Amino acid sequence: MEDNYLQSLVGKGVQIHRGGPDSNTGKLLDVTEDYVALQKDDGEIIYFKTSHIKSIRENAMIKFNSLLNTDETLFIKASKFQEMASQLKEQNVRINGKGPESRVGKLVDVRDDYVIIYTEDDGLIFYKDQHIKSLSTPLEKLESTNDSGENETEQNTEELLEEGEVPKVNTELENLLKLSAAASMNDLLSNLKYSWIKVNRKGPESVEGLLVDSSDQHLVLAVDNEILRISTYHIKNFSVNTKTSKEEPEEKNDSKEDSKNSKDESKDESSEQKESKQKDSDNNESKEQNSEDVSEAQKLFEERLKVAARKRNRRIRKNALQNKKR
Secondary structure (H helix, E strand, C coil): CCHHHHHHCCCCEEEECCCCCCCEEEEEEEECCCEEEEECCCCCEEEEEHHHCCCEEECHHHHHCHHHHCCCCCCCCCCCHHHHHHCCCCCEEEECCCCCCCEEEEEEEECCCEEEEEECCCEEEEEEHHHCCEEECCCHHHHHHHHHHHHHHHHHHHHHHHCCCCCHHHHHHHHHHHHCCCCCHHHHHHHCCCCEEEECCCCCCCEEEEEEEECCCEEEEEECCEEEEEEHHHCCEEEECCCCCCHHHHHHHHHHHHHHHHHHHHHHHHHHHHHHHHHHHHHHHHHHHHHHHHHHHHHHHHHHHHHHHHHHHHHHHHHHHHHHHC
């Protein structure tokens, strides 16, 4: 896209991408060398890399919207995307919009060809720069949520320190950050050799395993009984989990509770099966009893028919003898 065309759209309502999870509509705030800044109606500011923008169009209906009155002082001005991202360090950001590789977390650091994001679920996530489509500042909802989460973590940390326990997650994070002190993604993978990593967040190319080896062209993962070689060019991101070991017994307890519940359910099912079998047997017995009663009644009826037939035959003979005597 020509910079002159993009510059002419600054201050106007535009739509970036015609559809899909990366599509957004808002006011174009700024155009730089390799990214544009867009402010949505709800106040969220998204920084799109121009190399990943497939289409952009002016929306004539937006000029009647409140978008033109949004606060423009909140967005970051920088000449390049990497400089802008560096100013968002230690803040909560959303990376790659709402697509399958999207995540919301704390921007830990910005390196030459990758950035580091931290989330509680995934731990440290390393995004390759060439696969980063967008960065956005969090909304007020996200800020309030993260503030409450930070307050809870601070309270938990103080409680642990009072009890004499040191939270292991900080130690693991520090060790991983020391290992990740590499200028390039390839050097980073070399430093994280024999670590358990997850490559890509979702989709058919997402895989999790032990990092056995890495080079400039590919990395080697041990997954179950298989050895996978993945091209480093197609690695969008990978994560190293830093969950504490304290959560493991909770998971074990949960699994134990699940097993207990499954056992109880199996017991209930077995008792129900026994009851149903007992009912079936009772029904069968009642059916057999009814059939026996029917057969006995049928026998009595047949015997009565025979007796009635004998009496009739006697009457017939008696009448015949009387007629002969006459």
